[in-house]
Amino acid sequence: MDDAAATRACRTGNVDAFRHFVDRYQTRALAHARLLTRNEADAADATQEAFVDAFRNLRSFDPARHFYAWFYVLLRNRCFKQRSRRGTRWESGIDDATPGVHPGISEAHLDLWRAIDRLAPDDAELVVLKHIEGWTYEELSAALAIPRGTVMSRLYGARQRLLTMLAGERP
Amino acid sequence: MNLSTDCERVRVTLMAVFDGEGGQESAADRQHVLTCAPCRRWLEDLQSMTTQLQGLPYQNARMDLWLSVEGRIHDSEQRLTLTRQLWPVGALLLVWRAAQLFVDLPVPMLHPLVPLAAAVVAVWLVAGDPLAIETSAPELQKRGI
Numbered sequence: 001m002d003d004a005a006a007t008r009a010c011r012t013g014n015v016d017a018f019r020h021f022v023d024r025y026q027t028r029a030l031a032h033a034r035l036l037t038r039n040e041a042d043a044a045d046a047t048q049e050a051f052v053d054a055f056r057n058l059r060s061f062d063p064a065r066h067f068y069a070w071f072y073v074l075l076r077n078r079c080f081k082q083r084s085r086r087g088t089r090w091e092s093g094i095d096d097a098t099p100g101v102h103p104g105i106s107e108a109h110l111d112l113w114r115a116i117d118r119l120a121p122d123d124a125e126l127v128v129l130k131h132i133e134g135w136t137y138e139e140l141s142a143a144l145a146i147p148r149g150t151v152m153s154r155l156y157g158a159r160q161r162l163l164t165m166l167a168g169e170r171p
Numbered sequence: 172m173n174l175s176t177d178c179e180r181v182r183v184t185l186m187a188v189f190d191g192e193g194g195q196e197s198a199a200d201r202q203h204v205l206t207c208a209p210c211r212r213w214l215e216d217l218q219s220m221t222t223q224l225q226g227l228p229y230q231n232a233r234m235d236l237w238l239s240v241e242g243r244i245h246d247s248e249q250r251l252t253l254t255r256q257l258w259p260v261g262a263l264l265l266v267w268r269a270a271q272l273f274v275d276l277p278v279p280m281l282h283p284l285v286p287l288a289a290a291v292v293a294v295w296l297v298a299g300d301p302l303a304i305e306t307s308a309p310e311l312q313k314r315g316i
Contacts, residue, residue, distance in 0.1 A: 030234075056244075113227070163217065
């Protein structure tokens with residue numbers, strides 16, 4: 001089943017069809033939520049609530065768009081609500097069981113995730129959406145509700161800080 | 172954008188070109204990169220970092236969210252249904268109150284407790300008995316009893 005077919009099925013009230021979206025996007029949604037909330041439990045809660053929001057608002061989703069780009073706005077809102085509700089409870093740095101990383105991940109990849117995790121949430125969000133998800137400036141501008149010029153300057157700053165961090169880790 | 176140096180201006184331009192978003196860099200920018208070693212190095216680092224990040228995998232979710240999401244969807248649907256069902260009750264109570272105020276009704280129907288009692292009965296019927304003890308197997312199983 002693809003996203004369009006699942007959307008059609010969900011719109012008829014078929015809750016089971018929504019499983020397609022959860023199965024397909026929960027991994028990246030959890031990883032992104034964790035970067036925004038910096039807390040495993042809050043990330044799981046925000047992700048679940050965002051999926052419920054998505055199901056309830058699926059009628060407003062345009063299937064011509066990419067589902068995750070639409071869903072990400074809901075997820076982001078839930079993460080911010082979660083953060084403001086509970087306050088910022090930063091968990092200590094990334095360890096070997098870091099969410100967002102494969103259990104059998106290479107040391108090089110782990111170093112990259114550690115560096116991303118040390119960035120501020122706004123920077124980490126931009127880096128991940130641009131580099132890992134491959135979003136365009138327009139998509140970033142729409143999802144983050146900021147002008148394209150701001151996307152560019154913030155992305156430049158985030159990359160600069162990540163480059164500095166990675167350079168600092170080199171032997 | 173508040174860029175303080177020529178290097179930063181050139182780097183933002185190059186970054187957009189590198190991302191496939193900025194058209195073409197100017198001859199002056201190309202000349203700058205040729206003569207500015209830090210900017211050349213920065214561009215190389217950006218290319219290297221981009222290559223590394225593109226292959227960066229996510230962890231497979233350590234939890235399957237579906238059961239929880241499904242439960243929350245059903246809960247929210249139930250709340251929504253309940254709200255929809257209670258709207259008519261609320262409207263009826265408003266009509267009742269308006270009738271009390273503006274229409275000359277028989278005395279027993281004017282008692283203020285009548286609408287309150289009607290509301291309690293309506294909620295009880297729609298939401299179920301709040302004092303009921305769940306004894307059905309699926310309910311107990313769901314609660315881990």
